[in-house]
Amino acid sequence: MIEAKNIKKTYKDGTQAVKGMSFVLDKKVTSIIGHNGAGKTTLIRMLSTQLLPTSGTASINGHDIIKDVMAVRKTTVSIPQEINPIGWITVFDNLRLYLHARGLPIKESKLRAEKAMKEIGIWDIRNKHAADISGGQKRKIFVGMAIASGADTIFLDEPTTGLDPFSRIQVWSAIRKAKGQVVLTTHYMEEAQSLSDDVLMVDKGKILSKGSVRQLLKPLEKMVRVESMKKRSNSIPVGNTWVSYVKREEAESFVMEGDIIKPITLDDIFIKKGVNLES
Amino acid sequence: MNLRYIFTNAYYRSLKSIRDNYLFLISTTLTPMTLLFVVWILSNGKDLPFALAGGIIALTTSVGIFEAGNIAFFRFDLRYVDLLITTATTKMDFLLGEIFGALAWAFPGFIIYLLLDLYMHLLNPISFVLTLFIIGIVLISTSSIAFWISGLTKTSRNVWGLTSLLSIFMTIIPPTFYSYTLLPKPILYLLSIFPTTPAAVLEQGLFGIAPMDWSMLAILIIETIVYLVLGIYLIKWRDE
Ligand SMILES: Nc1ncnc2c1ncn2[C@@H]1O[C@H](COP(=O)(O)OP(=O)(O)O)[C@@H](O)[C@H]1O
Ligand SMILES: [Mg+2]
Numbered sequence: 051m052i053e054a055k056n057i058k059k060t061y062k063d064g065t066q067a068v069k070g071m072s073f074v075l076d077k078k079v080t081s082i083i084g085h086n087g088a089g090k091t092t093l094i095r096m097l098s099t100q101l102l103p104t105s106g107t108a109s110i111n112g113h114d115i116i117k118d119v120m121a122v123r124k125t126t127v128s129i130p131q132e133i134n135p136i137g138w139i140t141v142f143d144n145l146r147l148y149l150h151a152r153g154l155p156i157k158e159s160k161l162r163a164e165k166a167m168k169e170i171g172i173w174d175i176r177n178k179h180a181a182d183i184s185g186g187q188k189r190k191i192f193v194g195m196a197i198a199s200g201a202d203t204i205f206l207d208e209p210t211t212g213l214d215p216f217s218r219i220q221v222w223s224a225i226r227k228a229k230g231q232v233v234l235t236t237h238y239m240e241e242a243q244s245l246s247d248d249v250l251m252v253d254k255g256k257i258l259s260k261g262s263v264r265q266l267l268k269p270l271e272k273m274v275r276v277e278s279m280k281k282r283s284n285s286i287p288v289g290n291t292w293v294s295y296v297k298r299e300e301a302e303s304f305v306m307e308g309d310i311i312k313p314i315t316l317d318d319i320f321i322k323k324g325v326n327l328e329s
Numbered sequence: 330m331n332l333r334y335i336f337t338n339a340y341y342r343s344l345k346s347i348r349d350n351y352l353f354l355i356s357t358t359l360t361p362m363t364l365l366f367v368v369w370i371l372s373n374g375k376d377l378p379f380a381l382a383g384g385i386i387a388l389t390t391s392v393g394i395f396e397a398g399n400i401a402f403f404r405f406d407l408r409y410v411d412l413l414i415t416t417a418t419t420k421m422d423f424l425l426g427e428i429f430g431a432l433a434w435a436f437p438g439f440i441i442y443l444l445l446d447l448y449m450h451l452l453n454p455i456s457f458v459l460t461l462f463i464i465g466i467v468l469i470s471t472s473s474i475a476f477w478i479s480g481l482t483k484t485s486r487n488v489w490g491l492t493s494l495l496s497i498f499m500t501i502i503p504p505t506f507y508s509y510t511l512l513p514k515p516i517l518y519l520l521s522i523f524p525t526t527p528a529a530v531l532e533q534g535l536f537g538i539a540p541m542d543w544s545m546l547a548i549l550i551i552e553t554i555v556y557l558v559l560g561i562y563l564i565k566w567r568d569e
Contacts, residue, residue: 100411101568119567120417128415134407138349139341147341150333151416192412205415 051076052097052203052233057106059092067092069255070106075233077247077262079225082235083316084252085325090235091131091207093252097233098128098205110203124153127199129192131207131235137181141172141191144180148195166198169227171220186213193221197228206234210241239316249316253325269322270314274301277310286321293321331422338426342399343433357395358438361387361500368506376507378451379539382532383505385442389464390525391496392435393471396427400479400564401488410566420561428472439464446536456535463528463549470524470553471499473560480565499523504530508539521548524556 052075059068068089082090095101097108099119107114113121135144142163149159167173172190175183180191189212196204209225210218218238222245225232236242242249243263251258251266259266277291285292295318296304301311347354361384368380403409413423443460446452452460478495482488503526504512512520520526527545534541 095411095568098415099567100414123415123417126415128411130408130411132408133412134409136341136407136409138346143341143345147334147337148412148416150337151331151413151418153331153333153417156333 051112052108052110052231054097054108055106057093057096057108058104059089059096059101060104066255068096068103071252071255071257072106073250073257073260075231075248075250077231079232079234079246080248080250081242081246082233082250082252083237083239083242084235084258085320088252089255090252092255094128094205094207094233094235095130098126099123100128100130125202126205127152127196127201127203127230128205129196129207129209131211133192135180135188135191138179140177141180141183141187142167142176144191145194145198149198152199152201162198162200163194166194166224169197169220169224170194171217186217189213190217190221193224197224200229202230204228204230204232206232208235208237210236210238243316251316251319253320253323258323258325259319263316266316266319267314270295270318272298273314274298275312275314275318276301276304277312278304278307279309288321293318295322330425331418334418335422335426335429339429339433342427342430347433354434354437357388357392357434358441360391361385361438362441364501364506378449378536379504379508379533380506381442381446381449381451382536382538383503383507383529385439385446385460385464386467386525386528386532387500387505388435388438388442389467389528390471390499390523392431393428393468394475394478394492394496394499396431396472397475397478397492398485398488399430400427400476401482401485404479404565405483405485411568414566420564420566424472424476424561424564427476428468431472432468435468451536451538459535460532463531466549466553467524467528470549470556473553473556476560477556477563480563499525504533509533509542510539521545522552524549524552527552 054071054073056070056072057068058070060066071093082093084090092101096103097115099115099122107116109115110122110126115122145163145166146159149162167176170190170193172187172194175187180188189209193206193209196206210221213221218241222241226245247262249263249266250260273295276294276296278285279291281292282294285294305311365380365384369377478491479488503520503523505525509517509530527549530542530545533539
């Protein structure tokens, strides 16, 4: 369980990246969603003891991230957004080194690394130097580390960015099977929607909403999204289109006018709240 | 202390990476050799023992100082320090992993120096053991300084200039290639803030080419402890 109490971060240059967030995360998989610069990375880095909060605090399974750092670190994995593997050693060795850093014995590290590489689809490239593999494959090494760790709490900052659709499915099913609680950030709404138990929506350093996908989508239940080239009453500008929400049974008439109808996603919750995710 | 991590890291950072970076190995080995050659030519071979005594210390120093570049690379380019923080790897484990990794880069140079020393009858069993001890201490103190430097900048590019500069200051200006007795006492003590200086003075004493000054051993050990504590204390671990 992760509990944040009015956690804040103001960077040295005055940027208020996280403006005071309080929440409890206790579901198996939580997705943090929000557009670029919303504060997702800053929040995750604070929770996983990589970055000191300006004020407020949080606890992970009862261990305070400031006072009880070592206890948090021993039971937590955190994969940074921009992490790179060590290029001159193999994929396999990258995993093993990490598991040694976590204090796992040599034999155990080897077995766990092998299992994770098979699960996540990097078994065939295990003996390649990490410098010689694709960006998506590099990402997978780190997801592999996280699931092989057996840690109680796992933070993944954009684990699937840059992955092809098939790899994303592999990564997600591995994440679902991980032993501990998982908190991740993602850009892909459909992913967050189909795979997380809980969603934390953030914008400009603040929490917009939190809840299960079903709860969050409730206000737009039985509705559809209409994308139109011309402005209508109640429509919201998104890029160069106008978006409005209508009951499903009313959608027909819009189709006749050449508008595009789309099912409701979490994107629409952002739009409804006045956050333009696509801008 | 996580010995498994320390030694795996050292192994991956040294032996495993030498094939990809053998030019660095050659350059760290050859730089003091070049100076050795210059000293040999300029002094008609007379000052060669001084250059041999100091060269091994200069080599150790440059390998230790260049650790700053490695650490900065791991921090800024790979973002690996963030990953390590959340594994309960301590700063001390990290530092020791780096020091043992660095040692391997200096190894070929050590062998050449020690063979030359033996050939010139400059070493006996006792001074040999003491030399290894001094090398170890210098590696710890210079790596600790490197640790500290690596946290001072915002990108790894800035670190390269800084380490090159420090490496020059710490390997050429101290009495690594000339007799320490040539230096006025105040300047000798001033230069002693670089661990290279007391180490070189001790080596000259051990080689029997200048009077032994045991006070330098105390200076070396005390400042190594200070640098180590400062290095561990000052390295950026959790960001602020
Ligand atoms: N080290 C830093 N110094 C100053 N500002 C930063 C720093 N890191 C991030 N920011 C700013 O903080 C805000 C939140 O960034 P971030 O947490 O990375 O967002 P996200 O991960 O949601 O894209 C952005 O406006 C970003 O520019
Ligand atoms: Mg981010």
